Amino acid sequence: MRRVRGEILISQFRIPVQRPQRGVIIAGSQMSSRQPMTARETSVPGRSGSVGGFRFCPLCATELTLRADGARMRLSCPSCGFVHYHNPVPAAGGIICRGPSVCLVRRAVDPRRGCWSLPAGFVEYDETPAQCASREIAEETGLQVSIEEPLGVYAGLDDPRSRAILIVYWAREVGQSTPVAGDDADQMGFFPPHEVPAQIAFRAHRQALDDAFRHPRFGASGVA
Secondary structure, eight states: EEEEETTEEEEEEEEOOOOOOOOEETTTTTTESSSSSETTOOOOOOTSSSSGGGGGGTOOBBBOEEEEEEEEEEOOTTOOOEEEOOOOEEEEEEEETTTTTTEEEEESSSSSOOEEEEEEEEEEEOHHHHHHHHHHHHHHHHHOEEEEEEEEEEEOOOTTTOEEEEEEEEEEETTTTTOOOOTTEEEEEEEEEGGGSSSSSSSHHHHHHHHHHHHHHTTTTOOO
């Protein structure tokens, strides 16, 4: 991507760059002469120092500014109107039991390499949360499962990559698959509550485990 005489050249397509008048913020019916903050100037936390880690508009490459949007301040493009909604990322995983033991995997990658977690991951664009849970379980444990009812929904607030909304399902093994760690995991195992490793990667996973251990379904026939 490069600029050519006031235009942006992206893969042979020229997009005219419109420079809006600066110094006017419109929020509802009120106007201010104060200039809006740019993405570089704002100190609102994000992955690279601003809201969501963006500095330039992904549509037209104009520098984003921080503007009021209802009760929130959001990075917005003064040229094309793009608004960056810094939303949590959906994730899904499963509780797989063998008798009174639950399946955990050890993370082989950062963040929290070497810590343990439920088999789980981020939802792809073209799948449902239940499909995501089934896929992640197969990738990280080698197990084929039937996804059943949800155990709970948890806020993932301590993942440095992104805020997450974690949906955890009860999952039941089907067929004769062989357990083997894979993808983001280098070890897997089944642990009774008193032997669960102390180093659980994320608080949301610890909360889901605590809920599972207190649930009447835990360890019951039909789950293992």
